[in-house]
Amino acid sequence: MGVAHLSQRGKFMAIFNIQKREIECKIVYYGPGRCGKTTNLEYVFKAFKRQVTGEMVSVDTEGDSTLFFDFLPMGLGKINGCDVRVQIFTVPGQQKYSSTRKLVLKGLDGVVFVADSLAVRREKNLISLKDLQQNLKEYGQSITRIPLVLQYNKRDLADEGVPIMSVEQMERDLNRQLKVTSFEASATKGTGVGKTLQECLKLTLISLHKELQWSK
Amino acid sequence: MNIKERVRSLLKEAELYKDQRLLKEARKKYTDVIEILEQQSRIQNRDALIAAVEKKRDSLDTAIIKWDQSRVNPEVSGKVQNLIKRLFTASEEGISDEENGINEAITLAKFGQYRQALEEFSRLVHLPIVCASAAKNAIKCYLELSESDECIEAVKGWWQDCCFTPEQYASITHFMQSAFEKSGLDLGDAMAEPQVGFAGGEDFTAPIDDDIIDITSIGINFQSGPMEGQHVEIDVSFQSGSLLSLIVASSEKALLQLLLKGTAIHDVDFYSPIAIFKGAAVVESNTGILSGPKKGDFSLDIRINSI
Known part of the structure; x- marks a missing residue:
């Protein structure tokens, strides 16, 4: 034994190896097509070399859209002895x-x-969030x-003169009920990418720690 | 904004959307430009401008059609397939290598990697502990690949190679009959009848545990009758093995009429914490609640027949 799969209803699916004191958790970037999920991961891969523990795998189509998934393994080191x-x-x-x-x-x-700040993608954001739910x-x-963390991506496109939604509008659209932390970002430039991931990791680890009590 | 500026701004937007691979949004902007230009009679080279924008729009149309027609799950490299198996096959303690092999091949099939999954199921058919499950999953892969003739030949070949007991063969041919029918194909008398009795009714593709997994809610898809085409979801209030208890409000008169004791429900989605399973069930009881906060509502027990 020694490996606990917390798979109860409504709970988490992290793998906790008690003997080795290892925890493996899963973070998923969700959002409408072409919103910048892969670009986020590409930036993380480049900017967080020290934490990245393997190659980033991308399976994409001819049109450069993600086909199955992108995958990036990371190691955060020891946290509370795990x-x-x-x-x-x-x-x-x-x-x-x-x-x-x-x-x-x-x-x-x-x-x-990851929500797309382009005004023309407003409906797609809403559909995707509903799909996630x-x-x-x-x-x-x-x-x-x-x-859960929200990221309002492509904020830099305002400089290109194309209509983007205000943060207030995006908050009203997507975060009125959820009331979670949100970040403005430009994944192509890397702005806000690290903060978004750090916040998600923080929330996830707090939640898992509460669930697993691994420091005990 | 004058017309010239408006057109310039729309074209800039269209180009940016095109760069972002937002093809339909880009197309819409080109269409807006064409419509504006068509209303202007005084613009120099108007027809040439319209033709140029139309050309850009046509090229987008080609890309959109190509995208729409692209396969959802094309076969990917062996390296990616191995990664899919590693990342998405649930690790279970205490299961044999053969059963793990079946689970990995099922994962591949779920990701549309039917050719590779079929190769793995065809290998696993020769291992007694998983032969029946491997055969049934292989049949599904053959049908997904539109290779029904090859499917018949393969199953006959496995039978001749003594991969199955007569009971297993009967179960597999029954499954095959049902799978062919669902795909609109007639199996006819292509398969030899085994010389054993078989009760039938088995309709699952994955090895499932003896214990029924926790079901949190069910979704009933009505295929006929007064609620034809409707999908109704009901929370499970209590579960004991394959028996699920549900509460249905007294206001749901039409639903209650369709779920009388003894009614077979042929198309049910069973929602569990890990996945949705398709299956069938039968209503074992439908009784009015006489006291308590749910007084007047109805308590239904349904038994899972297949999942």
């Missing part, structure tokens, strides 16, 4: 990949929802209880 490893995934955001998206979501411990529900999890 070695914490993190598997980061992105889901394919396009409508037609809904079944794959659901498969990738399974067993997650924390979510970063529904998929979590089908796995017995609740969007209001899962560690």
